[in-house]
Amino acid sequence: MKVRRVVLRNDGNGKSFVHSDGDAPRADTYASVSGFSSALLWATEANANLGVSTPGVDTSLNASFVPSPGETRLMFVTFPPDTVMMRADFNPMAFGAEFAQKAPGLAERFEMDSPGMHTTDSIDYDVVLDGEITIELDEGREVLLKRHDVCVQHGTRHAWRNKSDKPATLLFVLIGASR
Numbered sequence: 001m002k003v004r005r006v007v008l009r010n011d012g013n014g015k016s017f018v019h020s021d022g023d024a025p026r027a028d029t030y031a032s033v034s035g036f037s038s039a040l041l042w043a044t045e046a047n048a049n050l051g052v053s054t055p056g057v058d059t060s061l062n063a064s065f066v067p068s069p070g071e072t073r074l075m076f077v078t079f080p081p082d083t084v085m086m087r088a089d090f091n092p093m094a095f096g097a098e099f100a101q102k103a104p105g106l107a108e109r110f111e112m113d114s115p116g117m118h119t120t121d122s123i124d125y126d127v128v129l130d131g132e133i134t135i136e137l138d139e140g141r142e143v144l145l146k147r148h149d150v151c152v153q154h155g156t157r158h159a160w161r162n163k164s165d166k167p168a169t170l171l172f173v174l175i176g177a178s179r
Helices: 082-084 091-103
Strands: 004-010 017-023 028-031 037-044 072-079 122-130 131-138 142-146 148-156 158-159 168-176
Touching: 122 131, 122 142, 131 168
Parallel strands: none
Antiparallel strands: 004 017, 028 037, 037 072, 072 168, 122 148, 122 168, 131 142, 131 158
């Protein structure tokens, strides 16, 4: 996934300027799943003194994909159709290893007994930018989301299922929260 990231800041006189303009440093296309890609575009850490995010400090190079309380994450994910993972040549072990390497903190949240199901201690704003995707909840409940639909979650157990024949791209804003 190639994503241009433009970061603006204020100089010492309070005037805005372009601090950086280039490819997002943590954008990945997965070799183990054709069409799956992700990009951690921005991450902020909690300010220990204030207990809130420190604006303007990009920690995305080393950050976990899941924020701790007071932290934030901004990311894109493109999900290929589920049929890609149902093909005979799909290797779940290879995908798991690649996912753990490219999405640390998130990969560990996935349940071994329920593929795709996971929970994060965060408030998530999930925006469908392109395509459609189904969010699966407990007891098999499902909600179909289409282009420009928004899902707001607060620590819910869920899985993303792309039951269509086209990729779905989502924008995720995660805000670290305590349960």
